[in-house]
Amino acid sequence: MTSASQPDPGDDRDGGLPPELEKLFKDLTGGAEIPPEVRQMLAGSGLGDLDPTVMASMAEQMKAMFSDEGGQDGFDDERATTIARQVSSAAGDPVVTERATTTVREAVRTADLWLDEVTDLAAPGLIGRAWSRAEWVEATMPRWADLVEPVADGVSHAVGAAMGKQLGRLGEGGLPEGLLPPGVNPAAMMGQMDGMLRRLHGNIFSAQAGQAIGHLATEVLTGCEPSLPLVASPSVVLVPHNVEAFARDNELEGGELTVHLAAREAARVRLFHAVPWLGPHLLAVVRDYARGIVIDTDAIEAQLATIDPSDPAAMSTALEGRLFAPPDRTPAQQQALTRLEATLALVEGWVDSVTARAVAGHLPNAGALDEIVRRRRAAGGPAEKTFGALVGLELRPRRLRDAVNLFAALEAAGGATLRDRAWSHPDVAPGAADLDDPLGYVERLSAPEADDFDAELESFLRGEGGSEQDHE
Structure with missing residues (x-):
């Protein structure tokens, strides 16, 4: 047997490979030595120049990924939160000033008094809160996690199955010579790597969800603007930085817009608080729809055939926007979609009706503000885009006018x-x-x-x- 097959301890130094990497490779391949070609490739990558502490940490992370304790199979809310905060802060996320906090608190207090005059649905002790984008992400992520968990599970298993099929087709001779010990079949190896792949793609999905929620945080004006009970009573939340940007873009007077949005958000919070079955019903319908989503495994397989399986970034790019099958829904899923569209329309229809009554006679430009909000929603706002990214669902506002007409009647x-x-x-x-x-x-x-x-x-x-x- 050659010295390449049985390297002496000096080979690690001569080959430029840290002992941590040598040990990691042996652990993952059942004790096999690193083939000379692979050793040369790794040494040329500069791994030998890494600080030993950093190299040890990387090795531990890799072993954790291959072990049963390597992370979550489905949605990882901590990872999603971290990425969402990075995305939202990259667009600018100044600290909320005391002046902005006072402005929001007074706007909510005023709007709450106006709402008392037009509805008996109440939430006692409402408090206006001004949040930064990061604060909105942190506070609403648990609710997003509830909604997307069923999709994350489906994505994780579907991508793992597609990867297994791709590697299974390689056979023994499809990988670079010497990368695996003789006699090891890539398809059989996939069985041992199944848990790792599920965690890997769970991480990819969580990252994409975090990006979607982070982008939403840069545009959302109030806590529950997506018509979901993302923020519980007694908090009535506005995001001042986003409100200011919206006012500038539409050439609006900021103070009047703040009060108008405070009235809308206070109405939503009142509705979800005073009607305790509504929030759970709405969230259950979203989860029912998500559970019925068909993952487009053919599209996943086609994309994976064109990329390097060892490159998570390439996987994420290839899978983005291609996870969900064409909209051939099952009868159960179509029923869930119909209920979801109707319920969301009814929530916003009631909010529209009550807000219009509450601000009439108080805000000089109430009618114009109502119209601007309707146009924002009809154009497919940030909430619709986020739903599309997270659960393959694009909400259409076509039933909102019907809901407004119903409450008017x-x-x-x-x-x-x-x-x-x-x-x-x-x-x-x-x-x-x-x-x-x-x-x-x-x-x-x-x-x-x-x-x-x-x-x-x-x-x-x-x-x-x-x-x-x-x-x-």
Whole structure:
């Protein structure tokens, strides 16, 4: 056997390879020596010049990646948070000043008083908070994690399967000579690497999610602008840096815009607080849709065939925007999408109606501000882009006008009381069909005596009604 097969200790020094790297290679290949060609390639990369402490840390990270403790298979919220903060700060994220905090607090206090005059749905003790982009990322990431976890799991397993298929096709002779010990089949090796690959691609997905949320943080104006309960009562959050940029871009007076946005956000927070079933229902529908997403494994496989499997950056670039199959949805997923679109439209439709009532007579340019917000939303705002990046779903605002019309019809028939009664119980809340027939919904909701009769009849048929004599 040659000296290349059995190197003496001096080979590490002569070949320029740190002992940590030599040991790592042996650990990962069952004790095989580094082939001369691979040794030369690694030595030429400059690894021998690394500080021993840095090299040891890199080796530990690599071994952790191959071990069962190498990270999460699915969504890694810590990694996503770190990347989201980097993305949001790269665009500029100044510290919120005390003046901005005071302005937001007073705007929310004022808007809350105006809302008291137009709705009984309340959230006691609302507090206006001015957050930086980083603070918004930190506070909302747990909710984003809930939403994208089902997709992260699907991506991780689908990419791992596609990688296994690609390496399996290589056979024994498809890799550079000497890279693996003789007799080791790449396909068999993939079975041992499966956990590592799932974690690797879970990290890639988490990084892409972090980028999407980070970009959203640079544009979002308020805490719950995506119409999701991302921030819980009593906090009513505005992002002053983004509000100022939005005011400049649209040539608006900043103070009036701040109060208008505070009214919208306070209305959302009131709705999610006063209707406790609404937030969980909305999040459950988003998760139901996400679970039904089909990962386009053919597209993944085609992309992976063209890249270097050892380059995570190349993998991330190749997979971006190609994870989700064409929009041939299952019936269950289509039902979830219909419920999701309707519920989000109803939330924003109610917020539109209540905010318009609250600010009328108080803000000189209320009508113009309403129109600017509608245009921002209709053009496909940051929330829609983020949904598309995270769960392959592009929300369309086409049902918002229907929702506004429905709440306007309720107000016309029974004032604010009837309008808000739509949220009194999940069974009476409007759905997609009611957006198609708002007058029919108004008629049903306006007849409480009929509802009482139906409830009593149902109770009787279940054997719950009648006196004790009736049951003897």
